[in-house]
Amino acid sequence: MGAMINHDQDRDLRPFFAPRALAIVGATRKPGFGYILPVMLREQGWADRTYLVNPRGGELHGYQVLPSVAQLPDAVDLAIVMVGAERAPAALEEIGARGIRRVIVESAGFAETGEAGRLLQARMREVVRRYGLLAIGPNCVGVISPKERFSTVEVVPESLTPGPLGIIAQSGAFGNVLLDGLHQRGLYISKAVTLGNRMDVDESEVLEYFHADPDTRVIMMYLEGAADGRRLLATLKKVCADKPVLVLKSGRTETGRAATASHTGSLSGRDELYDAAFAQSGAIRAETLEELLCLARVFTTQPLPRGPRLGIITSSGSLGALAADVAVRHGLVLPPPSPELAAAIAKDAPAWMNVKNPLDVGPSSLYASSLPAMLQAPGYDLVLAVAIIPYSVVRQFQPLGLTPKVWFGDIVKAHADAPDKPLALAVVGANEFVADMARVSGPTVPVFTSPEACAKSLAGLWRYRRWRQSLGED
Amino acid sequence: MGAMINHDQDRDLRPFFAPRALAIVGATRKPGFGYILPVMLREQGWADRTYLVNPRGGELHGYQVLPSVAQLPDAVDLAIVMVGAERAPAALEEIGARGIRRVIVESAGFAETGEAGRLLQARMREVVRRYGLLAIGPNCVGVISPKERFSTVEVVPESLTPGPLGIIAQSGAFGNVLLDGLHQRGLYISKAVTLGNRMDVDESEVLEYFHADPDTRVIMMYLEGAADGRRLLATLKKVCADKPVLVLKSGRTETGRAATASHTGSLSGRDELYDAAFAQSGAIRAETLEELLCLARVFTTQPLPRGPRLGIITSSGSLGALAADVAVRHGLVLPPPSPELAAAIAKDAPAWMNVKNPLDVGPSSLYASSLPAMLQAPGYDLVLAVAIIPYSVVRQFQPLGLTPKVWFGDIVKAHADAPDKPLALAVVGANEFVADMARVSGPTVPVFTSPEACAKSLAGLWRYRRWRQSLGED
Numbered sequence: 001m002g003a004m005i006n007h008d009q010d011r012d013l014r015p016f017f018a019p020r021a022l023a024i025v026g027a028t029r030k031p032g033f034g035y036i037l038p039v040m041l042r043e044q045g046w047a048d049r050t051y052l053v054n055p056r057g058g059e060l061h062g063y064q065v066l067p068s069v070a071q072l073p074d075a076v077d078l079a080i081v082m083v084g085a086e087r088a089p090a091a092l093e094e095i096g097a098r099g100i101r102r103v104i105v106e107s108a109g110f111a112e113t114g115e116a117g118r119l120l121q122a123r124m125r126e127v128v129r130r131y132g133l134l135a136i137g138p139n140c141v142g143v144i145s146p147k148e149r150f151s152t153v154e155v156v157p158e159s160l161t162p163g164p165l166g167i168i169a170q171s172g173a174f175g176n177v178l179l180d181g182l183h184q185r186g187l188y189i190s191k192a193v194t195l196g197n198r199m200d201v202d203e204s205e206v207l208e209y210f211h212a213d214p215d216t217r218v219i220m221m222y223l224e225g226a227a228d229g230r231r232l233l234a235t236l237k238k239v240c241a242d243k244p245v246l247v248l249k250s251g252r253t254e255t256g257r258a259a260t261a262s263h264t265g266s267l268s269g270r271d272e273l274y275d276a277a278f279a280q281s282g283a284i285r286a287e288t289l290e291e292l293l294c295l296a297r298v299f300t301t302q303p304l305p306r307g308p309r310l311g312i313i314t315s316s317g318s319l320g321a322l323a324a325d326v327a328v329r330h331g332l333v334l335p336p337p338s339p340e341l342a343a344a345i346a347k348d349a350p351a352w353m354n355v356k357n358p359l360d361v362g363p364s365s366l367y368a369s370s371l372p373a374m375l376q377a378p379g380y381d382l383v384l385a386v387a388i389i390p391y392s393v394v395r396q397f398q399p400l401g402l403t404p405k406v407w408f409g410d411i412v413k414a415h416a417d418a419p420d421k422p423l424a425l426a427v428v429g430a431n432e433f434v435a436d437m438a439r440v441s442g443p444t445v446p447v448f449t450s451p452e453a454c455a456k457s458l459a460g461l462w463r464y465r466r467w468r469q470s471l472g473e474d
Numbered sequence: 475m476g477a478m479i480n481h482d483q484d485r486d487l488r489p490f491f492a493p494r495a496l497a498i499v500g501a502t503r504k505p506g507f508g509y510i511l512p513v514m515l516r517e518q519g520w521a522d523r524t525y526l527v528n529p530r531g532g533e534l535h536g537y538q539v540l541p542s543v544a545q546l547p548d549a550v551d552l553a554i555v556m557v558g559a560e561r562a563p564a565a566l567e568e569i570g571a572r573g574i575r576r577v578i579v580e581s582a583g584f585a586e587t588g589e590a591g592r593l594l595q596a597r598m599r600e601v602v603r604r605y606g607l608l609a610i611g612p613n614c615v616g617v618i619s620p621k622e623r624f625s626t627v628e629v630v631p632e633s634l635t636p637g638p639l640g641i642i643a644q645s646g647a648f649g650n651v652l653l654d655g656l657h658q659r660g661l662y663i664s665k666a667v668t669l670g671n672r673m674d675v676d677e678s679e680v681l682e683y684f685h686a687d688p689d690t691r692v693i694m695m696y697l698e699g700a701a702d703g704r705r706l707l708a709t710l711k712k713v714c715a716d717k718p719v720l721v722l723k724s725g726r727t728e729t730g731r732a733a734t735a736s737h738t739g740s741l742s743g744r745d746e747l748y749d750a751a752f753a754q755s756g757a758i759r760a761e762t763l764e765e766l767l768c769l770a771r772v773f774t775t776q777p778l779p780r781g782p783r784l785g786i787i788t789s790s791g792s793l794g795a796l797a798a799d800v801a802v803r804h805g806l807v808l809p810p811p812s813p814e815l816a817a818a819i820a821k822d823a824p825a826w827m828n829v830k831n832p833l834d835v836g837p838s839s840l841y842a843s844s845l846p847a848m849l850q851a852p853g854y855d856l857v858l859a860v861a862i863i864p865y866s867v868v869r870q871f872q873p874l875g876l877t878p879k880v881w882f883g884d885i886v887k888a889h890a891d892a893p894d895k896p897l898a899l900a901v902v903g904a905n906e907f908v909a910d911m912a913r914v915s916g917p918t919v920p921v922f923t924s925p926e927a928c929a930k931s932l933a934g935l936w937r938y939r940r941w942r943q944s945l946g947e948d
Contacts, residue, residue: 180903362582453762
């Protein structure tokens with residue numbers, strides 16, 4: 001208790017994601033932040049490792065509330081701070097004095113609000129330095145750690161299915177609301193961290209951690225501004241040599257920068273500098289939130305392509321053309337089918353069919369045989385499949401056994417037989433048809449409802465692979 | 475029967491959408507195109523006005539099949555041609571000789587396939603000219619006319635709910651598959667035309683028709699290339715002065731252009747020329763299919779704004795910043811709240827809240843009062859509302875009566891009280907939450923799942939209004 005702190009102690013982030021026990025400092029009976037959290041921790045099996053602190057003591061959600069931090073047991077190695085901003089520096093002082101080294105400050109009202117808040121944040125930072133604390137926040141919602149079924153923020157249980165995606169975000173919305181929809185898109189996370197105002201732990205430190213984390217294969221980052229631009233660039237260079245980093249950065253315009261300043265107190269800096277930094281380091285910048293999620297879907301499910309040669313197969317000429325435009329604009333090439341492939345396809349093709357790339361099979365029955373042929377063809381490194389049929393036709397023929405799986409073939413098997421080639425589907429039409437196709441494609445072949453997003457996402461895979469090749473990789 | 479044709483006869487397109495009676499020439503018992511159509515026409519109430527022609531005669535789907543076009547009754551004023559490409563010129567000859575002036579050639583195998591097909595198409599065109607026919611196609615799926623519950627292509631009945639959106643497309647996919655999903659996005663059409671290879675009727679002629687059509691308020695166009703660039707530019711200028719025209723054009727790259735050439739035989743031309751033409755004429759160009767649909771949603775549901783001043787209200791700082799960036803990049807401005815509005819909001823605001831624009835109300839209860847205040851404020855011409863809460867919170871509080879409608883207020887009423895201001899919502903998170911919010915917002919306030927798409931769509935409204943103002947409109 002109150003042991004001397006070794007300031008040179010390592011900055012291991014692991015206990016943030018798997019604490020021995022944790023304390024919620026400022027647990028309250030008023031509905032709002034921190035109200036649901038103790039309930040949720042109980043549901044997730046953390047009740048015996050969760051302690052609540054509030055000067056009023058008493059009982060809350062079936063937990064005994066301790067009146068002070070000093071009374072917390074030794075097992076507590078993580079404190080979640082939810083007290084009002086003015087009370088926060090004192091709370092950190094007590095946490096430091098109690099020998100708890102890791103703290104997440106969820107309270108808001110600091111640098112993002114103006115001068116008074118900046119001073120409060122500086123006082124907290126001084127406490128953090130003095131005790132050698134590792135602090136996430138303030139103005140954040142902390143961490144999510146599905147493997148441990150541990151989360152410092154209210155999330156639906158479905159979000160706690162472990163997966164390969166590590167998330168770094170400044171904003172709370174990326175720690176809960178965004179997550180609500182991720183599992184519905186086939187995205188499952190290894191860990192997520194929301195950084196808020198970053199008085200101590202910043203994105204570079206978490207990047208380093210995810211770099212070493214065996215559960216994280218792909219990193220997704222939402223940034224309002226770099227805490228330390230030079231360090232971020234150096235860290236990205238190191239991390240991107242091994243793991244892809246997908247970045248969405250706001251504050252592209254003066255107005256957007258002003259918005260981020262009042263959100264997490266971030267100084268965004270000139271957008272062109274970020275563009276250059278991301279390009280130099282191998283990070284893949286998404287232009288929109290939607291694009292970030294699309295990139296995450298192909299990066300978590302598909303292998304990296306060996307080259308830029310994209311084959312497009314489509315049952316709609318127009319959607320094939322839209323995908324082709326975007327693919328080419330983003331660095332892929334569309335070579336025509338080899339004579340062997342062309343001959344194999346033309347053998348069964350109707351007279352009106354052009355055996356080209358995009359391969360427009362129209363409403364023919366060639367899809368089921370042409371997709372595997374294209375995936376097997378040595379002339380293509382990636383395949384994009386636009387798979388549509390009118391829903392009225394689906395309704396008529398489904399009862400007769402002509403299901404989407406019969407129509408488009410066994411897509412899962414076709415991909416499994418060519419496991420080194422990225423494959424993605426673009427499906428447009430009735431929601432029910434899109435859902436059908438997602439079922440048919442399973443978790444290993446992502447389905448996009450936009451041909452352009454599908455093409456751009458696949459192009460992102462090649463862009464990253466090319467970066468790795470430029471570093472000397474085979 | 476076989477009356478002399480007056481070549482100067484008007485080119486009224488209306489009977490394409492409301493024929494007195496129609497004939498399907500080349501009706502077949504083989505599954506494929508034209509197999510389901512007679513069944514569907516019966517379901518839509520057209521059985522007594524539908525005639526099938528096939529030299530074999532007999533009976534099909536409960537219709538008596540006539541062996542020749544010559545036997546068709548006088549009431550038939552529209553013929554749908556589905557015979558093989560080689561047979562098509564002769565079929566048109568028979569149709570012309572029978573005095574039927576309007577024809578839709580759905581058959582493929584013409585200019586899109588190469589030299590032999592080009593010759594066949596030229597022969598058809600000669601017949602069309604000689605008889606003074608009005609011909610849509612070949613290589614298309616014809617028309618959809620919800621008001622008459624009439625369609626020459628297989629669509630689901632849900633697509634036949636009339637609405638304000640007129641669709642012009644070269645591609646068949648835009649005539650059926652795309653439509654399958656439109657009603658699920660709140661998009662309902664007045665008429666749709668797929669033009670295919672455009673041997674006669676082209677996009678300019680349909681634009682003129684939609685310009686005059688009282689049921690069409692907004693026009694959406696998918697183009698692979700202009701049939702006649704000069705005419706298209708002149709027509710767009712005329713039409714855009716009264717009705718918005720939203721355009722998606724493929725063939726942006728050499729590869730994409732090659733794809734469109736083999737799809738509808740279109741010569742796309744340099745993309746920059748199209749950009750310039752659309753900008754000069756007031757047409758709004760969408761960059762992607764998704765963007766086209768987003769634009770259609772705001773244009774069909776929202777008024778045009780009086781100016782570019784956007785107010786953003788958000789429960790998430792990051793998503794507000796992302797929307798702000800895109801809004802500003804696309805021509806909107808984000809002035810701060812007026813002193814009156816700021817005072818009204820600050821009155822009830824917690825200390826940490828920045829009364830700015832974007833107005834980030836965070837997890838406070840201010841949303842329900844601030845959104846109407848922003849909509850009423852004379853300083854804003856449009857409002858974008860980012861409305862998110864963690865779904866875990868929704869699940870906890872919904873049973874207690876704290877529904878999204880309580881949380882975010884009566885959005886429908888707020889908009890109805892400011893009917894001259896465009897309003898759109900950006901909602902991110904669990905699919906169920908997005909669906910809840912779409913229900914709460916009703917058909918008059920579009921909900922987008924991307925803050926950037928929401929902002930860009932609203933910017934499209936202002937861009938079009940500014941164009942109209944440049945023509946001298948108030």
